[in-house]
Amino acid sequence: MEFTEKELTVYYKGKPQYKLNPGFIKQQEIKDIETIKELLLTHEDRCRIFEAMENTDDSVKLHVLAQEREHIEYRLQKVWGFPEDSNWHRWWEVPKCTCPKLDNYDNYPTKYRIINENCPVHGSLPKDSSIFRDILNFIKDIFSLKF
Numbered sequence: 001m002e003f004t005e006k007e008l009t010v011y012y013k014g015k016p017q018y019k020l021n022p023g024f025i026k027q028q029e030i031k032d033i034e035t036i037k038e039l040l041l042t043h044e045d046r047c048r049i050f051e052a053m054e055n056t057d058d059s060v061k062l063h064v065l066a067q068e069r070e071h072i073e074y075r076l077q078k079v080w081g082f083p084e085d086s087n088w089h090r091w092w093e094v095p096k097c098t099c100p101k102l103d104n105y106d107n108y109p110t111k112y113r114i115i116n117e118n119c120p121v122h123g124s125l126p127k128d129s130s131i132f133r134d135i136l137n138f139i140k141d142i143f144s145l146k147f
């Protein structure tokens, strides 16, 4: 089954964002529209997370949203039929991240992550946020579960 341009386009708030990769659709032998719809919905969730990250400078919130984004990446891998593997997540491609982009591209796809300690998304949390740190660790535990 061939899908139309429109069927493969990710919309967010009524605006087209980008298109699902036709090469992946062929390679992964995706033939049913339900899988396509689930991919589009998951991408929409990713757009929602990005927007929330653009709209806050609160480091704790940014850390939590980055975890949710990781969760979305796992979900995308699962729906596409790829192995769920965090080495393939381009985790530094999020709003407000100040981790070294080129170094992380060079390491891609491996488990090695180069974190800028001052990155508001991935670096150390402010010292006065110990309660939030506990909450964040709790959320990390939940999202690292595979579904």
Ligand SMILES: [Zn+2]
Pocket: 092, 096, 097, 098, 099, 116, 119, 120, 121, 122, 123
């Ligand atoms: Zn970062």
